[in-house]
Amino acid sequence: DEAGLEAHFEATIAHKDRIEPRDWMPEKYRRTLVRQIAQHAHSEIIGMQPEGNWISRAPSLRRKAILLAKVQDEAGHGLYLYSATETLGVTRTELTERLISGAQKYSSIFNYPTLSYADVGTIGWLVDGAAICNQVPLCRTSFGPYGRAMIRICKEESFHQRQGYELLMTMMRGTDEQRAMVQESVDRFWWPSLMMFGPPDEASPNTAQSMAWGIKTHTNDELRRRFVDMTVPQAEALGVTLPDPDLAWNEERQAHDFGEVDWDEFWKVVGGDGPCNAQRVAHRKKAWDDGAWVREAATAFARKQEETADH
């Protein structure tokens, strides 16, 4: 009966065991997962655009090969995460339509433009760095397919982070112009990277329930603080300044103090009014529309194969 199933679900969560697709789960748990995993998948797919912008202009064959591999990895992560979402009873077509209509979100960070080649390095260092900080704990999330997907994705994100840092390190060893280009890029991406962790805890409607269900294991602010502590020494090693006058080591807390994120900007970008929101969604819609004939042909071919197999 329903009460027994619910008790079993609660016990599984309490033991930190995993919920699998065939297990009974509360409808709100299922909906929360579809929301979070689909948004995560959409972020990977939309996230191909800012860096994809530089593939044709990479400064060397080696840099181009690295960038191509990274952007392809992001496509793979997106497809992997759509598959995890499909185990909850939605199709990829429905999810893509919800992205294009604006019913579902994707990470705010991908609504900022990539204005210089240094942005490729900064995205790897800061954006993938923030992604790792947020996603390593998700390897132990309560829903099996999501947690297992995160393990592989985090390994690839580590490579992405290192390639970005190495790119910036190379530019910092270059000319004054190159160093200035890195600093200017870090100035633009620092605050938006902090926004990736979501609103402050007191303004995060989903955190409490998601933590009770073991979907999230840390709050948004906890992970944001962890990211700042992790990144400051990396910035020092690189020789760049993080654009926050309030950033300082707090001896007593053994952690960094830092300034307040511009939450008005965050909500504006999340609400669809960031620098590139319209462009990102329009680009995705065009690719989806242009690909309709491929999906139709593949479906017709699969149907024909089935019919032939019957005879």
Ligand code: FAQ
């Ligand atoms: N952008 O109550 P909360 C990557 C929304 S990494 C846009 O705190 P929650 C790798 C939130 O959805 C990026 N919207 O929500 C890569 C909710 O709205 P809703 C993807 C945001 O879910 C690197 C509302 O605000 N990573 O792609 C954002 O408990 C380089 C209230 O917020 C993930 O998705 C935001 N930044 O916590 C690819 C990680 N923050 O849905 C290419 C998995 C919040 O009720 C290149 N997701 N919102 O309408 C999570 O960990 C969580 O969903 C959070 C938000 C922490 C993002």
